[in-house]
Amino acid sequence: MAATEENPLLSSTRASDTSPQVQLHPLVLLTVSDYITRHTLRQQPGPVVGAIIGQQNGREITMEVAFEVKLIAGDDGEVRIDDAWFGERLEQYKTVFKSPPLDLVGWFTLGAPAGPAPHHLAIHEYIQNVHNETALLLLFHPESVLEGNATGGKLPLTIYESLWEGGVGNDKATSMDIDSGTAGQGKQQKFRELTYSVETGEAEMIAVDFVAKGGGNATDVDQARKASVAPSNNGSKSKSKGKAKADVENPELAEDSVPLTAEDEELLASLTAKSNAIKMLGARINLLQAYLSELPPSYLTDSQIPQTKNPTEQPNHEILRAIQALLSRLPLLAPPDRALFAREAVQQRADVELTNMLASITGSLGAASELGKKFAIVDSARNSRRSVGGIGGPFSMGGRAPFDMDGSGGGGFFDAPIGGGSAAYVSPGEGRVFPGRYR
Known part of the structure; x- marks a missing residue:
């Protein structure tokens, strides 16, 4: 039953043709995401609250830039915005963004998909009474991100406008009360959901592309801590047990530590997108x-289905x-x-396919050419070795000298040729070979 209860702060009326048309820029989403990430990792106390500046031309409202807001605790214990700090910071942003001039158009915080909570009213009323009476509320839903419900291209956020309603909730009467200045007398402030569209500028496209490329190098903090704790545990084990076996490294962690080049990161980002x-x-x-x-x-x-004037399912x-x-x-x-x-x-x-085949043939020809060069080197080395100590050398008779060391005959010169063939006369003094017949 609790899940079906309606939020009392939500209006029963829907957005009409006179409702604002909101254009949300990605820079606001990046700022909100960065603020939530830092607030969570640093475990900072207090809620997440920020301001949004943009342009307002009639019913068209643009949300272009967002920034954080300094909060203080009031006397009643409720969290409020530091008025002096917020006014100074808002003037600084107005000075920076002069062309086109930007002004405060709303604020953002975290909340459930069911809608705003009562503790959001204090900050919203402060912004309306001091800075902009038509300020919008951007409510980011972290539950949708954690549960994985933000699918199908729908962002986990909702934009609301505030209005004053009585017991009946007549939209025309409410607008008349706002114009006449009698809003809030016996009425309750409620929120109505607005439709929005996402608009992107050239500078924001560069920023989003940079963030997408940097996402390829993101690492898990818990995984890095485990990797840093593992060597210390191994060291303690080695000190306590001298013959303990070394722990096997996790191959998944080793693969994650491979450095990537700029081309690899760009390719990874493109494939991921x-x-x-x-x-x-x-x-x-x-x-x-x-x-x-x-x-x-x-x-x-x-044609077999009968035609009905009032079908049950329209x-x-x-x-x-x-x-x-x-x-x-x-x-x-x-x-x-x-x-x-x-x-x-x-x-x-x-x-x-023909280009691939030609590339393959060219590679095969190159490999064959290298093989031919290596074969020629090996063959020339073998021929030179054979000419020095083999049959065709100066000591042709079995590789023996024509004379012994004492000068007497005993070499291959005085031996009979194999098979009665011809032999060669070798001059002992000059070592030259003369063809002739051994008799």
């Missing part, structure tokens, strides 16, 4: 398919028209002549 985009596209296609499969059958597609025609418009744009993305497109695709594929 493409993977996330494909996953998001697949999730949305599955969602549309599930929605269409759950629709009741219609007599327009099946489909959402707005969603169906959007799906039909999406399907009607698909032929614009596909080529008009599919046969020609398929032929060109086959030709490009053949060119790629």
Whole structure:
């Protein structure tokens, strides 16, 4: 029953045509995310509260820059904004952002998806009474991030506008009270959810790209602590037991410590972005398919179904028209002549395969050339060794000298040739070889 209870601070009326149109910039999201991360890791006390500045032109409100806010504890124990510090910091931001001029348009904090809580009213009323009476509230939902509910491209945040309502909750009466200056007399301040769109500038695109590239080098803090504690534990074990076996290193930790170059980081960031985009596209296609499969059958597609004037389940025609418009744009993305497109695709594929084959043949020729060079070196070394100590050398008769050391004959010169063939006359003094017949 508690889960179905409505938030008393939420208005029962929906956003009308006169409601503000909010444009949210990614720089605000980066600031909020960075503030929450530092606040959590440093274990800082107190809530997360910050201000948002932007432009307001009629009903169009832009949220462009956000910054942290210094909080102090009041006499009643409630957390409030330091007025002097906040006024000085706001003037500094106005001085920096002069063209175009930015002013306070809202503030952000953490909250549940159910809506604002009573402790948010004090800060919201202070901002309305002192700085901007039409300030908006950006409520970030950390529970949605932890539980993994922020899927399908929906950001885990909600933007609210405040209004004064009585017991009836008439929107026209409320707007008349605000114009006449009688708002708040016997009425209660409530919040109404607004729709928003995400707008990105050139500078923000560079910042988001830098953050996406830096995300490839992010490491887990707990994992780093475990890796630093492991050597100390091994050292204590080695001191207590001299013959203890060395602990085997974890291969996963070793793989994570491999340094990446700038090209690898850029490639990793690009592949990660493409993977996330494909996953998001697949999730949305599955969602549309599930929605269409759950629709009741219609007599327009099946003639056996009887036509009823008041069907029990009415489909959402707005969603169906959007799906039909999406399907009607698909032929614009596909080529008009599919046969020609398929032929060109086959030709490009053949060119790629031919290029790969030529590269493979070139590599094989290079390897064969290297093999030929090595074979020539080995063959020349073998021939030179054979000419020095083999059959074709100066000591041709079995490699023996023509005379012994004492000068007497005993070498290969006085031996009969093999098979009665011809021999060579070797001059002992000069070592020259003269062809002749041994008799």
